[in-house]
Amino acid sequence: MIHVPAPDPFAVFGLQRSIDLDERTLEQRYLKLSRECHPDLHRQKETGDCIAVLQRAAEINDAWKILRDPWQRARALLELLSPGALERNKKLDPMFLADALELAEEVAFASVENVPQLRTRLSGAVASDMQTLRAQLARGDVDAAARTLHASHYHRKALQDLDAKS
C-alpha cells in the first residue's frame, strides 16, 4: 500500500507556498472556503452530495488540517519544494539518537515533581527546532530542513508522552 499524497494544500487555499502563515488569516480563509464549497450550502444546485462536491469539501478540510499545524505544514512544504528530501535524509546522527533515547527514558520515569521542569525543557527544544527549520527553509537548504524535521519528531513525541502521563 502506497500513500497517494493529497493535493498541494497551499494551492487548495490559494496561498503562496510558505512556512510563515498568519493563523488568523488562515482560519478566516478556511471558513470562507467552507462556506463556498460545503455540500450543505449547495443543495439548490442539485449537485447535492455528489462525489465531486464532497471531494472538493474534503480537500479543503484536509488542506486546513495540514496548514494549521506548523509541523505538518513544514512537511508538506518540503515535499513540494523537493520531493524525496524527507526520504533522503531519514538517517539521523547516532549521537542524536542516543540522546533522544535517553530523553524518552527520562520522560517514562519522570516523577511528578520533575514533570513541569521537563516540560519546559522539551517545549524549549521544540520551539528551537521550529526556529532552525524556518531558517533552513529561508536559506533553501531543504536537506538540512528535512533532517531537522525528522529530529524534531523525537522532541515532539517526548512532549506528547509527558502530557499523556499527567
Place this chain on the structure above:
Amino acid sequence: MSSEAATPASPRLVVGIDLGTTNSLAAIRAGKGARVLRDADGEPLIPSVVCFHPDGRTLVGREAKAERLTHPDRTVFSIKRLIGRSVHELGDEPKRLPYPIVAGERDLPRVRVGERQWSPEEISALILQRVKQTAEQALGQPVQHAVVTVPAWFDDAQRQATKDAAALAGLDCLRILNEPTAAALAYGIDGSKDGTALVYDLGGGTFDVSILRIDDGVFRVLSTSGDTHLGGDDFDELLGQRILAALPRVAGKAGALEDPYVLQAVRKAAESLKIKLSSAERADLQLDLGARGAVTLTVTRAEFEAAIAPLVQRTLDCVQRAVKDAGLRLEQIDDVVLVGGSTRVPMVRARLRGMLGKEPHTGVDPDLAVALGASIQADVLAGNDRSLLPLDVIPLSLGIETLGGAVQKLILRNSTIPTSVTEEFSTGVDNQTAVDLNVFQGERELAKDCRRLGHFKLRGIPPLPAGLPRIAVTFLVDADGVLRVTAREQRTGAEASIQIVPSFGLTRDEVRRMMLDSIENAQADYVAREAIDVRNKAEAMVRGTQKALALAELPPDQTYAVQKAVKALGKLLAANADAAALKQGCDDLTKVTATIADDVISAAVAKALREEQQGS
C-alpha cells in the same frame, strides 16, 4: 458504508428529527427560532416503543408504551441500542430486555415476535413513520425530507443503519447530524455569539460530548467523545438491582430475572424512583407484584449518588478527553450546554459545574434541544438559511487491515468531514484480478480489537505480473460520517468495481427488498386510514344533519327526504359497511341536503335569531 452517490434535488420543506433511545420527535424552523411538532394532544415526545399486539395491530409511541406490562415480550423499546451492531457485540444486553432477540443472518440481531423477525432498522422505521405522520398532521402537508440525528459517537455502520431506517419509513434523509452539534445549533440559533462551547448530552442510552468553536455562524466541531452504552437507563438499572435484591424469594430470584413482567415492572418503578430523587432527598417505593411478591423500599439521594458515581465519573473522563483532543484546557470553555433527560440528575450538574467552574446552560428543554437544532440544519439544507454552517468530525478512526492483522489508520478520529484519503494497492501474485480489503473503525492497533465495518472486493484488475497493477482506492467520509469507497486502476484508468459486504446492518439488496415491502404495506395502511377517515366523515354528517334538522323548520316533505337519507347512512355505519359504500352514502346525503341547504341555513338562522330575541 455506501458506494452510491445520491443527488437529491433541493426540497423546500425539511424537518429535523431526533430519533432517540427513549423518545423521538420532530421540529421545524419557524422564523428566527424553531418549534417542535406536536400531536393532536399537544404532546411532542413520541416514546420510541413499538408493540406488536397479539390482536394483529402494530402500536407505536404512547399506545405501545402502555402495553409494556401487559405484553412485555411483544413490546420493543431501546432499539437504538441494537441498531448497526452484531449479537456478539451486544454481550448480555439482550438478556436484560424483556423481548426476545435472536441472531439472524451474519449474526445480526433480530427481534422475534411470533413467526416474524424484525431488524432494528425496521423497528426504527416504524417509529420514524409515526414521527413523520405526527409532523404531517401538525403541518397539514406531506413531509418527505428530514435531517435525522444520531449520537456523535455512532460509527459508520450505525449511521448507515439509521439512514436505512429513514428510507424504510419513506423519508429522504438529507443529513445525519450529530446530536451534540444539533443541540449547539439550538442554543446559538443565530450563531451571533462566538466562542467555545461544550455540549454534554446524557440521554437514556447514550452519552456524547462535543467541543465546538462557533465563529460567525460556522459551528465547527473540534472534538467529540462518548460512550454508546451509558445513559439514564443504566441509572435505572442500578436502582432496579436494589429493588430486585429487596424482592422476597417467593418466586426465587432466578425466576424473577427471567420473568418479563417482573423485569418491566421493576424497570418502571426504578425510573420513577430516579425521577423523584432528582428533586427529593429520599424516595419511597411500594411495589406490589401480586403473586410474585411485594417490595417496600426507601432510597436516599446519597445512596443513589453513591451507586451512580462511577458512571458519572466515566462521563467526566470523556469530557476530559474531548477537551484535550480539541487542544484546549478546561478553563478555555466559554459555555456548557446540557442535553438529554438524564442531565436533570442533580449530581450530574454538580459534578460538571465542579469540573468546569461554570454554570451549565439549561435554557432550552433538554428533551427538545436536539430536534430543534436538527430543524435549523434542515432549514439550511432546504436552502432557506445560508448564514449557518455546521462542520462536524468523524468520531472514530478508519483504517484497513494490513499483513499480520494490524490496522493501518487512513483517517484519524476528529478529522473534519467530508475528508478523504487515497492509497494505492497492488497485487501479490501474477494475474491476480481481485484484491480484498477489510475496513475497520476504532482506535486500537490490532484488527481484532477494532470493529470490522465491512469487506471490499476490488474486481476487474487487468491480469498482470504481481506488483504491476496500481489500484488507487479513495476512502471518502461524507458529511454524514458515512464511508464511500471508489477505486481506479492507474494504468488502464478503468474504474475497478467494488463489492461491499457490510459486517453490520442491511445489505443494499435487503434495503431494496424491505422498501418494496413497505411500499406494499403503505398501500394497505393508506386503505385502512382512508376507511377510518370516511367513517369519521359519515358520522359527522349524520350528527350535523340531525342537528340542522332540529334547528331548521323545513316543510314536511323536505324533512322526510333528509331524514330518509340520514337513516340510510346511519344504517351503513351500523352495518360496518366498507369505505366505498360509506362514500356513496355520504354523497347521497349531500345531494339531498344540497338542494335545500340554503333554505335550511336561512331557516336555522331565522330560528336562532328568534330564540335570541325571546331570550333578551
